[in-house]
Amino acid sequence: xxxxxxxxxxxxxxxxxxxxxxxxxxxxxxxxxxxxxxxxxxxxxxxxxxxxxxxxxxxxxxxxxxxxxxxxxxxxxxxxxxxxxxxxxxxxxxxxxxxxxxxxxxxxxxxxxxxxxxxxxxxxxxxxxxxxxxxxxxxxxxxxxxxxxxxxxxxxxxxxxxxxxxxxxxxxxxxxxxxxxxxxxxxxxxxxxxxxxxxxxxxxxxxxxxxxxxxxxxxxxxxxxxxxxxxxxxxxxxxxxxxxxxxxxxxxxxxxxxxxxxxxxxxxxxxxxxxxxxxxxxxxxxxxxxxxxxxxxxxxxxxxxxxxxxxxxxxxxxxxxxxxxxxxxxxxxxxxxxxxxxxxxxxxxxx
Amino acid sequence: xxxxxxxxxxxxxxxxxxxxxxxxxxxxxxxxxxxxxxxxxxxxxxxxxxxxxxxxxxxxxxxxxxxxxxxxxxxxxxxxxxxxxxxxxxxxxxxxxxxxxxxxxxxxxxxxxxxxxxxxxxxxxxxxxxxxxxxxxxxxxxxxxxxxxxxxxxxxxxxxxxxxxxxxxxxxxxxxxxxxxxxxxxxxxxxxxxxxxxxxxxxxxxxxxxxxxxxxxxxxxxxxxxxxxxxxxxxxxxxxxxxxxxxxxxxxxxxxxxxxxxxxxxxxxxxxxxxxxxxxxxxxxxxxxxxxxxxxxxxxxxxxxxxxxxxxxxxxxxxxxxxxxxxxxxxxxxxxxxxxxxxxxxxxxxx
DNA sequence: AAATTGGATGTAATCGATTACAAGATACGC
DNA sequence: GCGTATCTTGTAATCGATTACATCCAATTT
Numbered sequence: 001x002x003x004x005x006x007x008x009x010x011x012x013x014x015x016x017x018x019x020x021x022x023x024x025x026x027x028x029x030x031x032x033x034x035x036x037x038x039x040x041x042x043x044x045x046x047x048x049x050x051x052x053x054x055x056x057x058x059x060x061x062x063x064x065x066x067x068x069x070x071x072x073x074x075x076x077x078x079x080x081x082x083x084x085x086x087x088x089x090x091x092x093x094x095x096x097x098x099x100x101x102x103x104x105x106x107x108x109x110x111x112x113x114x115x116x117x118x119x120x121x122x123x124x125x126x127x128x129x130x131x132x133x134x135x136x137x138x139x140x141x142x143x144x145x146x147x148x149x150x151x152x153x154x155x156x157x158x159x160x161x162x163x164x165x166x167x168x169x170x171x172x173x174x175x176x177x178x179x180x181x182x183x184x185x186x187x188x189x190x191x192x193x194x195x196x197x198x199x200x201x202x203x204x205x206x207x208x209x210x211x212x213x214x215x216x217x218x219x220x221x222x223x224x225x226x227x228x229x230x231x232x233x234x235x236x237x238x239x240x241x242x243x244x245x246x247x248x249x250x251x252x253x254x255x256x257x258x259x260x261x262x263x264x265x266x267x268x269x270x271x272x273x274x275x276x277x278x279x280x281x282x283x284x285x286x287x288x289x290x291x292x293x294x295x296x297x298x299x300x301x302x303x304x305x306x307x308x309x310x311x312x313x314x315x316x317x318x319x320x321x322x323x324x325x326x327x328x329x330x331x332x333x334x335x336x337x338x339x340x341x342x343x344x345x346x347x348x349x350x351x
Numbered sequence: 352x353x354x355x356x357x358x359x360x361x362x363x364x365x366x367x368x369x370x371x372x373x374x375x376x377x378x379x380x381x382x383x384x385x386x387x388x389x390x391x392x393x394x395x396x397x398x399x400x401x402x403x404x405x406x407x408x409x410x411x412x413x414x415x416x417x418x419x420x421x422x423x424x425x426x427x428x429x430x431x432x433x434x435x436x437x438x439x440x441x442x443x444x445x446x447x448x449x450x451x452x453x454x455x456x457x458x459x460x461x462x463x464x465x466x467x468x469x470x471x472x473x474x475x476x477x478x479x480x481x482x483x484x485x486x487x488x489x490x491x492x493x494x495x496x497x498x499x500x501x502x503x504x505x506x507x508x509x510x511x512x513x514x515x516x517x518x519x520x521x522x523x524x525x526x527x528x529x530x531x532x533x534x535x536x537x538x539x540x541x542x543x544x545x546x547x548x549x550x551x552x553x554x555x556x557x558x559x560x561x562x563x564x565x566x567x568x569x570x571x572x573x574x575x576x577x578x579x580x581x582x583x584x585x586x587x588x589x590x591x592x593x594x595x596x597x598x599x600x601x602x603x604x605x606x607x608x609x610x611x612x613x614x615x616x617x618x619x620x621x622x623x624x625x626x627x628x629x630x631x632x633x634x635x636x637x638x639x640x641x642x643x644x645x646x647x648x649x650x651x652x653x654x655x656x657x658x659x660x661x662x663x664x665x666x667x668x669x670x671x672x673x674x675x676x677x678x679x680x681x682x683x684x685x686x687x688x689x690x691x692x693x694x695x696x697x698x699x700x701x702x
Numbered sequence: 703a704a705a706t707t708g709g710a711t712g713t714a715a716t717c718g719a720t721t722a723c724a725a726g727a728t729a730c731g732c
Numbered sequence: 733g734c735g736t737a738t739c740t741t742g743t744a745a746t747c748g749a750t751t752a753c754a755t756c757c758a759a760t761t762t
Contacts, residue, residue, distance in 0.1 A: 014421075014478065014502075016718055027742050032720055042740070057494070059476035063423065064718035066414035067747050070365075074457075081443060085436030085643070092432060095460050099470060104479070106425075106455050109446050119450060125410035127365065128455070143408070151365075237647055270647050292436070296588055296621050298649045367748060378712050383750055393710065415748035418717045 015058040024052035035060070074104045075319060076129040078120060080136050081109025082234060086263070086291060086308075087135060090157065093312025094133065101320050103130070110136050118142045124152060130323045133157055133315060137202060139164065149329065153322040155315050159204055168322070168332040170315040174204045177304045177339035178211025179218075181258055181286055184302075184341055186219045189350035190256035190284060194227040196243040196268065198235050198260035205232075208260050208288065227254055235260065235289075240267025247283075248275050255283060255350055262287035262294050262303055269297070269346070284347035300344035307337050366409040375403035386411070425455045426670060427480040429471060431487050432460025433585060437614070437642060437659075438486060441508065444663025445484065452671050454481070461487050469493045475503060481674045484508055484666060488553060490515065500680065504673040506666050510555055519673070519683040521666040525555045528655045528690035529562025530569075532609055532637055535653075535692055537570045540701035541607035541635060545578040547594040547619065549586050549611035556583075559611050559639060578605055586611065586640075591618025598634075599626050606634060606701055613638035613645050613654055620648070620697070635698035651695035658688050 021028045026045060034041050034049040041049070052058075066072045075098055079087055095105045106129060108120045121142035124132055132150075135157040139145040145154075148166035155168040185193050195212045198205025209228070216223055229246055232239035240259060244267070247253060259265035265287035269279055279285045279299055287294060290305035314335055322330040372379045377396060385392045385400040392400070403409075417423045426449055430438050446456045457480060459471045472493035475483055483501075486508040490496040496505075499517030506519040536544050546563045549556025560579070567574055580597055583590035591610060595618070598604060610616035616638035620630055630636045630650055638645060641656035665686060673681045 014718090017720095018718080028719075029721075029743080030741060033741085036720080040740080045740080057476075059473055059478075061418070061718050062474075062477040062479040063414050063417035064747090065720075067412070067418050067718080067749085068720045070747075072414065081446070084439040084443065088435040088439065091458070092435065092460060095432070095458060099459065099467065104457050104474065105459075106457050107442070107446060108450065108456075109443060116450065122410055123413075123455065125408075126413040127410075128413040237643075266644075266647050270649065270651075273649060292588075293617075293644055296617050298621065298624060300621075365748090368750095369748080379749075380713080380751075381711060384711085387750080391710080396710080412748050415717090416750080418719085418748085419750050421717075 014061070015056045017058070017060065019056055020049065020052045020058045023056060024048040070127070072128055072130055073102055074106055074129045075131040075133060075323075076106045076108060076120065076123060077133045078108045078110055078136050078140070081111040082236070086235070086261075086289065089308040090135060090312040093309040094316050097313055097316035097320070103320070103323075110140065112136075114141055121145065127151075131155070131319045133319060134167075137204075153319060153330070153332075155319055155332075157311055157315050159202075162203075166332065168315065168318050168334070170311045170318075170335045170337075171204070172306050172311070172337050172339050174207035174339075175211040175214070177288070177306075178208035178258075178260075179215045180211075180339075180341055181288070181304050182212045182215030183219075184343075185256045185258060185284065185286060185347060186215060186221070188256070188284065188347060190254075191221055192224075192227065192252070192254040193221075193256045193258060194229060194243075194247070194254040196232065196240065196257060196259040196264050197228060197230045198232050198239075198264070200230055200232075205235075205260050212258060226250075232260070232264065236263050237267030237270075240264040240269070241271040244268045244271030244275075247272060248277070253283065256286070256347060257283060258286045258288075260288055262289040262291045262301060265301055265303070265346070266293065266297060269299075279346050280348040284350075286347050290342050294342070294344070297346075299346040302344045302347040303342050305340040305342050307339070310337060311335075365412070366407045368409070368411065370407055371400065371403045371409045374407060375399040421478070423479060423481055424453055425457055425480045426482040426484060426674075427457045427459060427471065427474060428484045429459045429461055429487050429491070432462040433587070437586070437612075437640060440659040441486060441663040444660040445667050448664055448667035448671070454671070454674075461491065465492055472496065478502075482506070482670045484670065485518075488555075504670060504681070504683075506670055506683075508662055508666055510553075513554075517683065519666065519669050519685070521662045521669075521686045521688075522555070523657050523662070523688050523690050525558035525690075526562040526565070528639070528657075529559035529609075529611075530566045531562075531690075531692055532639070532655055533563045533566030534570075535694075536607045536609060536635065536637060536698060537566060537572070539607070539635065539698060541605075542572055543575075543578065543603070543605040544572075544607045544609060545580060545594075545598070545605040547583065547591065547608060547610040547615050548579060548581045549583050549590075549615070551581055551583075556586075556611050563609060577601075583611070583615065587614050588618030588621075591615040591620070592622040595619045595622030595626075598623060599628070604634065607637070607698060608634060609637045609639075611639055613640040613642045613652060616652055616654070616697070617644065617648060620650075630697050631699040635701075637698050641693050645693070645695070648697075650697040653695045653698040654693050656691040656693050658690070661688060662686075 017028045017031050021031045031049050034046050098105050110116045117140035121140050121144040125144055131153045133155045137159045157170050160169050197209050213223055229243045265285055287301045287303035290303045294301040294303045318333055368379045368382050372382045382400050385397050389397055449456050461467045468491035472491050472495040476495055482503050483505045488510045508521050511520050548560050580594045616636055638652045638654035641654045645652040645654045669684055
């Protein structure tokens with residue numbers, strides 16, 4: 001008899017409200033009430049119920065509760081599924097707010113795949129979630145989304161969908177931010193400034209491009225189509241590398257390059273370095289996003305800070321408000337946050 | 352009459368199996384059967400049911416199904432909630448396999464917070480998920496996890512838990528990998544090799560440290576405690592920066608530094624660079640993980656590749672197998688994958 | 703032509719919680 | 733001492749699907 005035997009949990013298998021009621025000597029209704037409205041039962045009853053719950057290790061069955069309450073306490077977050085480290089702060093903030101409020105966070109990666117979009121649309125229609133947050137840049141191509149009102153509240157994060165309505169939108173002032181960055185580069189004395197644009201079909205990418213052109217125009221610098229590098233299919237390293245080939249092949253290279261995303265800038269920086277071109281010595285480079293690596297890269301990247309965590313937090317709070325409203329047509333909101341210029345090492349004053 | 356009015360969906364609000372049954376002129380049992388076992392109903396009936404489903408836009412209610420079937424088709428993935436870009440490939444692979452199999456992926460960030468761990472333990476006990484994947488490095492401190500068998504299958508990813516049993520474990524050969532890396536640095540002519548260890552309490556960090564010491568011993572290099580830099584609280588930039596201060600203050604600096612994680616290496620690289628020390632010119636640096644930035648950093652990082660996506664995929668497949676087994680005590684597995692040395696630019700032969 | 707077989711379908715119980723309603727108990731006022 | 737208001741608790745319906753069992757009908761066998 002070397003050690004005391006480990007005492008197994010009192011009850012194995014699913015403990016139901018019936019078990020608790022029997023043990024506490026009350027009805028299931030009373031157990032339910034003791035849990036939901038503790039002050040509607042006598043002190044003695046409450047004690048007995050809680051004791052029985054403790055002894056049995058009871059946890060209410062979620063499916064039964066959901067069925068009755070027509071609510072699931074779950075939200076679905078749809079992400080594109082590529083370049084995910086960018087989305088991490090958003091996801092983190094969302095999980096923080098939602099789990100605090102007792103909601104579970106279901107994630108779905110659509111990977112731009114239509115069948116995966118319909119898959120998740122079915123999850124929504126099946127009443128498996130109380131709300132949906134789209135961080136994909138577009139609506140799932142499914143009937144669920146072709147008509148307003150939707151069965152559950154829907155929010156758009158980081159991008160808007162002109163022409164559609166019925167959801168809250170949380171994004172940043174892409175155009176103004178790109179304008180600010182370009183103004184900054186111009187202020188450093190640059191006049192031949194290239195822009196590595198994001199995906200052509202992406203609204204944010206186009207806003208950033210517009211901001212870039214706006215700044216040039218305001219400074220009286222004629223727009224040179226040869227310095228607008230499009231063709232990116234994503235905000236990723238590869239797009240930066242493609243741009244680097246263009247840069248290196250140029251007869252007259254730009255003195256500054258403004259990338260539509262940090263990852264694009266990193267891909268660009270790495271690729272030109274292989275050719276012996278170093279930023280900021282030989283060319284100034286700026287990014288957009290202020291991802292965690294912007295600070296830690298070499299050179300530290302001058303970029304526009306996007307308040308990703310704040311977008312996550314605020315959209316989660318708005319979603320909670322709308323979900324709690326029940327079926328009522330709770331008003332949606334349109335939140336557009338400013339970005340902040342973060343000056344680091346990768347761009348410098350032109351000699 | 353400028354445009355054709357948009358036709359709203361046939362039915363608004365939740366469509367139940369009753370609605371479909373009524374419309375198809377059959378009983379709810381038949382609808383259910385037409386869906387679950389199409390060959391057990393006549394062609395005509397099946398047609399009628401499917402037509403009714405199409406017309407009404409019916410989707411089975413998940414809660415009702417879960418309640419009856421005692422299954423939720425959901426898995427919970429618990430993550431530490433810090434340094435998340437490292438976990439992204441795992442999460443991606445998990446979502447891919449699970450959603451393909453019709454399972455939803457619920458994420459939870461524990462942030463090492465006890466209350467958050469119990470929160471998610473309650474989610475598990477409530478029968479809200481059919482399986483749990485822990486990527487947190489430790490078991491949630493909750494009664495649910497103090498006794499085997501658990502209510503649902505549990506798997507451990509990236510770390511093991513000596514002394515506990517009942518779950519499948521998927522990790523990498525940390526010790527052998529660290530040995531290989533250290534051997535490689537020794538092979539480059541280095542003898543004063545420092546190791547920036549991971550968190551003291553982290554088993555993987557300790558295995559890597561053991562591999563480092565093993566290699567030194569095998570090469571006949573006496574272990575110098577002054578070159579084992581502990582004190583990291585996480586596998587993050589900050590720990591690398593702290594190590595950099597130690598490096599810069601050293602009277603006799605090591606010629607090579609092996610960091611227990613890529614992010615630690617990046618933090619180290621950036622901090623020494625501020626002091627004018629450049630890798631690999633002045634010091635060779637190696638990492639561990641092979642995160643996406645290892646390739647894109649400057650200098651490109653020599654590191655050990657951890658097959659994160661494969662860990663995600665294989666653990667998901669094992670989990671599916673165990674969940675499908677129902678309540679039977681399906682055997683667990685122990686998968687330990689090898690890492691691969693990835694030679695890039697940050698470490699070089701000692702002159 | 704009657705008996706038997708098998709396939710298709712319907713009826714109703716079931717999963718586990720919540721909650722409207724009913725009933726019982728207690729206290730209070732007259 | 734009795735009626736009424738208030739508070740507590742129990743009974744039973746309900747949420748929407750699945751499925752064991754019963755039933756019905758047509759095809760096959762004798």
